[in-house]
Amino acid sequence: MADVEDPSTGPAVNQPIGGRTAGGNLHESLLNAVGTDIVTGALAPGTVIRAEELRVRYEVSLSVVREVVRVLESLGMVKPIRRLGLVILSMQEWTILDPLVVRWRMVATPAVQLRSLTELRVAIEPQAAYLAAIHASVDAAEEIMRLAARMRASGSKGDVEAVLDVDIAYHRAVLRAGGNELFASFDTVVAEILRGRTQAGLMPKYPHPDALQWHFDVADAIGNGDPDRAHAAMTKMMDRAFTEMEDAWEGQPRLRTY
Known part of the structure; x- marks a missing residue:
């Protein structure tokens, strides 16, 4: 079997960001935090997480969470499933050359x-x-x-x-x-x-x-x-x-x- 990069060796899931912002923008901070967690494997493919869990984990409002979920869904990184939550998708589903994904992977x-x-x-x-x-x-x-x-x-x-x-x-x-x-x-x-x-x-x-x-x-x-x-x-x-x-x-x- 060919060698495979192990994303689980990435950093732990990000800490709450409610007390800080990136460029004064909670949306940007949450997007970067969750995006980085996905590419590092801290949120591994197949993981199911609810919007409320993201709100609590990152200490932001549900409206901010919903905005971020829409972006991540457009990048092929999450898939909302009714009555289940958000399913984290594998790298094969990502818009791999989107500048955001490129930047997160460059960090991870x-x-x-x-x-x-x-x-x-x-x-x-x-x-x-x-x-x-x-x-x-x-x-x-x-x-x-x-x-x-x-x-x-x-x-x-x-x-x-x-x-x-x-x-x-x-x-x-x-x-x-x-x-x-x-x-x-x-x-x-x-x-x-x-x-x-x-x-x-x-x-x-x-x-x-x-x-x-x-x-x-x-x-x-x-x-x-x-x-x-x-x-x-x-x-x-x-x-x-x-x-x-x-x-x-x-x-x-x-x-x-x-």
């Missing part, structure tokens, strides 16, 4: 989540660059080149946060430039990957010169309508990103997805 199992997302990114972004070189407008291509220049300037100063912000904007621009709405929607996932990488201390203070050059190479290829060169340069960029991070998930079991 950061190494495993980074691996899964990076493997997906390696598959998608070179093709996105290829399409951008064919379909990008002049304005979009010029913006990608401007962002590559800004990234080099920020990288030379060792400003990790500035590099992160520009890098997110750069990859968002490439993903959107090809005119594929599914690739464009992947930009929020890439943003979470890049933030998670930085928060895990896996982003060097000074980006490698090759990585900065590849950003320029992709931008130049897009501007000149050369899809093969754009694909090749983005592939180099993705391969380096994968290599720089793979030690973080070494030895982590693969997930059971069947």
Whole structure:
């Protein structure tokens, strides 16, 4: 049998949040608390819990609980069953690429989540660059080149946060430039990957010169309508990103997805 990630090793169920809020918002606090409990396995698949239990456990009103349940249901994480309560659903049912789910999993199992997302990114972004070189407008291509220049300037100063912000904007621009709405929607996932990488201390203070050059190479290829060169340069960029991070998930079991 293949190795399977054990979500039961996550932290214990969250403590009451009635005395504190995230950003002053009880709805957001409860949503994050319950969402995190589900992805860590503190609320395991098959668990049945009633709205009243959530109200007591987290010290919030039933109206807040109902709002949160609606969001979790839309994410495929819970299923209300009349006269029974809320059934916690397995990962196979979740909207796995929703930014909220990505963020909660990044907290619960950061190494495993980074691996899964990076493997997906390696598959998608070179093709996105290829399409951008064919379909990008002049304005979009010029913006990608401007962002590559800004990234080099920020990288030379060792400003990790500035590099992160520009890098997110750069990859968002490439993903959107090809005119594929599914690739464009992947930009929020890439943003979470890049933030998670930085928060895990896996982003060097000074980006490698090759990585900065590849950003320029992709931008130049897009501007000149050369899809093969754009694909090749983005592939180099993705391969380096994968290599720089793979030690973080070494030895982590693969997930059971069947």
